[in-house]
Amino acid sequence: MSNGKCGLFFETYRGEAQLLPSAFQKWSLGLFMVVLLGAPYMLDSYMVSVLNLVNIAVIGAVSLNLLTGYCGQISLGHGAFIGVGAYATAKFTALGVPFLLALPLGGAVAAVVGMIFGIPSLRLKGIYLAIATLAAQLILEYVFLHWESATGGSSGVAVDSPEIFGFIFDTDEKMFYLTLAVAVVAVLAVSNMVRTRQGRAFVAIRDYYLSAEIVGVNLFTTKLQAFGVSSFLAGVSGGLWAYYTMYITPEQFNIGLSISYLAMIIIGGMGSVQGAIFGAIFITLLPEFLNITASALGDIFPDVSTYLLAMKEGIFGLVLVLFLIFEPEGLAHRWRLVKAYWKLYPFAH
Amino acid sequence: MKRIITIIMAMAFMVAAVSASAAEIKIGVLSDLSGPTSAVGQPYAEGIKACAQYLNDNGGINGKQVKLLQVDYAYNVQQALAAYKRFKSQGMVALQGWGTADTEALTKFVARDKMPTWSASYSAHLTDPKVAPYNFFVAADYTTQMRAGLKYLKENWKEARAPKLAFIYPDHPYGLSPIKGGKEYAAEIGFEIVGEENVSLKAMDATTQLLALQKKAPDFCWIGGTTPSTSVILKDAKKLSMTTTFLINLWGNDESLIDLAGEAAKGQVGLQAAAVYNDDVPGAALIRERTGGQAVMSHYLRGFASTLVMAEAIKIADAAGNLNGKGIKEAAETLRDFDPMGLTPAISYFADDHRPNMSVNIYTIEGGKLVKTASPTLERKAEWLGH
Numbered sequence: 098m099s100n101g102k103c104g105l106f107f108e109t110y111r112g113e114a115q116l117l118p119s120a121f122q123k124w125s126l127g128l129f130m131v132v133l134l135g136a137p138y139m140l141d142s143y144m145v146s147v148l149n150l151v152n153i154a155v156i157g158a159v160s161l162n163l164l165t166g167y168c169g170q171i172s173l174g175h176g177a178f179i180g181v182g183a184y185a186t187a188k189f190t191a192l193g194v195p196f197l198l199a200l201p202l203g204g205a206v207a208a209v210v211g212m213i214f215g216i217p218s219l220r221l222k223g224i225y226l227a228i229a230t231l232a233a234q235l236i237l238e239y240v241f242l243h244w245e246s247a248t249g250g251s252s253g254v255a256v257d258s259p260e261i262f263g264f265i266f267d268t269d270e271k272m273f274y275l276t277l278a279v280a281v282v283a284v285l286a287v288s289n290m291v292r293t294r295q296g297r298a299f300v301a302i303r304d305y306y307l308s309a310e311i312v313g314v315n316l317f318t319t320k321l322q323a324f325g326v327s328s329f330l331a332g333v334s335g336g337l338w339a340y341y342t343m344y345i346t347p348e349q350f351n352i353g354l355s356i357s358y359l360a361m362i363i364i365g366g367m368g369s370v371q372g373a374i375f376g377a378i379f380i381t382l383l384p385e386f387l388n389i390t391a392s393a394l395g396d397i398f399p400d401v402s403t404y405l406l407a408m409k410e411g412i413f414g415l416v417l418v419l420f421l422i423f424e425p426e427g428l429a430h431r432w433r434l435v436k437a438y439w440k441l442y443p444f445a446h
Numbered sequence: 447m448k449r450i451i452t453i454i455m456a457m458a459f460m461v462a463a464v465s466a467s468a469a470e471i472k473i474g475v476l477s478d479l480s481g482p483t484s485a486v487g488q489p490y491a492e493g494i495k496a497c498a499q500y501l502n503d504n505g506g507i508n509g510k511q512v513k514l515l516q517v518d519y520a521y522n523v524q525q526a527l528a529a530y531k532r533f534k535s536q537g538m539v540a541l542q543g544w545g546t547a548d549t550e551a552l553t554k555f556v557a558r559d560k561m562p563t564w565s566a567s568y569s570a571h572l573t574d575p576k577v578a579p580y581n582f583f584v585a586a587d588y589t590t591q592m593r594a595g596l597k598y599l600k601e602n603w604k605e606a607r608a609p610k611l612a613f614i615y616p617d618h619p620y621g622l623s624p625i626k627g628g629k630e631y632a633a634e635i636g637f638e639i640v641g642e643e644n645v646s647l648k649a650m651d652a653t654t655q656l657l658a659l660q661k662k663a664p665d666f667c668w669i670g671g672t673t674p675s676t677s678v679i680l681k682d683a684k685k686l687s688m689t690t691t692f693l694i695n696l697w698g699n700d701e702s703l704i705d706l707a708g709e710a711a712k713g714q715v716g717l718q719a720a721a722v723y724n725d726d727v728p729g730a731a732l733i734r735e736r737t738g739g740q741a742v743m744s745h746y747l748r749g750f751a752s753t754l755v756m757a758e759a760i761k762i763a764d765a766a767g768n769l770n771g772k773g774i775k776e777a778a779e780t781l782r783d784f785d786p787m788g789l790t791p792a793i794s795y796f797a798d799d800h801r802p803n804m805s806v807n808i809y810t811i812e813g814g815k816l817v818k819t820a821s822p823t824l825e826r827k828a829e830w831l832g833h
Contacts, residue, residue, distance in 0.1 A: 141535040142531060142534065142535050143528070143531040143532040143534065143535040143536075146527065146528060146531035147528050147531070150524055150527070150528060239617070242617065242618070242619065242622065250619075250622065251569075251618075251619035251620075251622040251623050252550075252569065252571045252619075252623075253550050253619075255553070255554055255577075256554075267558070269531070342523070342527065342551050342554070342555070343553075343554035343555065343558075344550055344551050344552070344553045344554045344555075345551075346546070346547065346550045346551065346619060347619055348523070348546065348547040348550075348619055349523045349547065349551060353522070381524070384520075384522070384525050384528075385525075385528055385532075388517050388518070388525070388529065388532075391518070392515070392516070392517070408480075410480040410481065410520055411480075
């Protein structure tokens with residue numbers, strides 16, 4: 098730290114509860130945001146499009162981490178809740194609802210659906226709840242495919258670009274600011290929520306439900322709230338995805354999406370907002386990195402690229418396994434270790 | 447030190463490779479080489495590559511070399527989207543897409559960016575320029591294929607009574623896509639529809655569904671799956687001694703079905719949108735020559751044909767000095783009965799109708815080979831566009 102102390106020492110509760118306790122953190126975050134805001138001017142549209150995907154993934158991963166990481170409720174249906182948000186937002190947009198209203202309304206529909214499928218969470222825990230949410234995934238996929246009047250069935254639905262007071266977000270650069278703004282709001286909202294009484298109740302349920310109940314946490318309503326808030330944000334992420342791709346089909350919200358969001362929070366770190374962000378960035382960038390490596394190598398060694406391309410999915414899986422073995426607490430934990438290293442440098446202890 | 451020199455050398459190679467790109471026509475290729483559709487995605491991608499190589503060996507397009515920018519997107523929409531953006535920033539002028547998921551997710555992007563796209567997703571709604579102005583493909587759409595197949599069956603029906611027809615398809619966007627239009631047409635030309643069942647693309651067994659259908663004794667049954675599920679259905683039908691003739695959709699009917707289903711595939715009617723390796727057409731002869739007799743799947747030939755048609759549109763656009771997305775799209779819309787060396791039925795696109803043709807090739811499996819039996823053609827009815 099800049100003050101040379103070996104750690105942070107608080108003299109007030111308010112001080113301890115701060116989101117960014119040190120001036121260094123405030124400055125570096127501020128600088129990071131400035132760089133991020135300038136990114137579209139410095140990067141080409143491919144890079145900006147990847148950043149858009151990252152922003153959307155961050156919202157989804159943070160929302161899942163709230164439910165799974167903080168409240169301990171495993172969800173294998175998150176991809177479908179994102180889909181509900183996407184379809185609902187698309188429908189509201191088609192009905193002429195403006196973007197600023199359609200996005201939260203899409204989230205609200207997803208929240209309602211998420212809470213309905215969260216009801217079994219009172220009776221089910223762990224792997225059993227995972228299967229119940231998997232059922233939600235399958236049921237919702239069926240609905241996306243067969244409720245033709247609402248979802249367009251197998252043909253999908255087209256969505257217009259978002260518009261706020263006549264300003265149309267029709268390029269990657271414009272969309273970047275929109276997705277970034279929503280992602281920042283979502284991250285702030287979740288960071289704040291986990292510091293409230295409600296957030297501590299989530300953690301209490303995750304750590305031991307009986308103790309939580311004994312200290313007066315209403316298990317059922319608290320779990321439902323976790324499902325509701327998480328699905329709301331998932332719906333918002335889905336809504337943004339729909340606006341960004343401009344065309345949604347049932348195939349986009351399959352079980353693979355749910356699993357990739359779970360992978361994000363596991364790799365990033367369960368129960369950490371920062372971890373969810375790291376995980377979203379990692380999982381979104383890994384295939385891009387592998388693709389770029391493969392095509393760069395392909396220019397030099399044509400045959401290598403063929404094998405490398407075919408191995409790509411395998412490498413992806415291998416990375417996941419290696420993470421679980423060597424970094425089970427995720428990237429957020431590694432980040433803390435790196436920070437501690439520099440804080441204590443040159444003394445290791 | 448040694449390592450640093452190696453790294454610098456490698457980087458210099460990359461820079462050299464990137465900078466050697468003058469007078470090139472860059473084509474983006476989205477391939478599934480490792481995802482769920484890779485069994486057919488690989489030969490299709492090989493076909494595209496082989497065609498680009500063939501074009502380059504013969505002077506390129508109007509003297510300009512074709513450069514492919516390929517990505518294995520593993521049938522993941524998000525990766526397809528990112529790859530598309532990357533191709534665009536690298537200067538691609540047209541795209542060779544692949545499956546339903548990515549083609550549909552990109553529909554509005556390619557329209558906005560004016561990026562002509564040839565895909566291997568043959569959903570009917572992509573043929574309507576009002577919905578998908580920059581989408582093209584070289585096969586008749588799924589619904590048209592089914593209609594043509596049904597027309598062929600009806601024309602060869604000898605008995606006085608109406609033939610009984612059933613449908614088996616996966617509950618999946620690809621499986622569902624032709625069912626509605628196909629059913630309407632079947633009823634119109636005098637089939638009696640007796641039943642329908644769902645068999646998943648990953649099914650290991652279809653006995654339950656077939657037993658239900660067997661009671662209704664269909665003369666014909668449509669299968670809208672891929673080769674693994676089709677072979678399961680065919681084998682189970684043989685086990686149950688069903689006498690039904692199966693009409694198999696294009697992705698369920700290729701060379702691998704011969705190995706997967708064996709005897710059960712004999713005599714069934716399969717649809718194809720392109721020629722197969724041993725066909726007597728100039729394109730197949732060319733491919734035989736270039737592959738040195740190493741047989742390739744029909745998907746390879748279709749990938750080849752798709753690239754050939756796209757190259758023709760690019761050639762016209764380039765000759766007119768309009769080598770850009772809009773120019774290529776408009777050039778494609780001037781194609782009239784263009785013959786891609788016999789690899790597919792002749793191709794025409796119109797400004798208000800992107801159906802490439804109204805024909806489908808019918809192949810039966812005889813003696814362990816796909817043998818062409820007919821090529822029924824339908825009338826280009828306006829009310830079928832997009833359905």
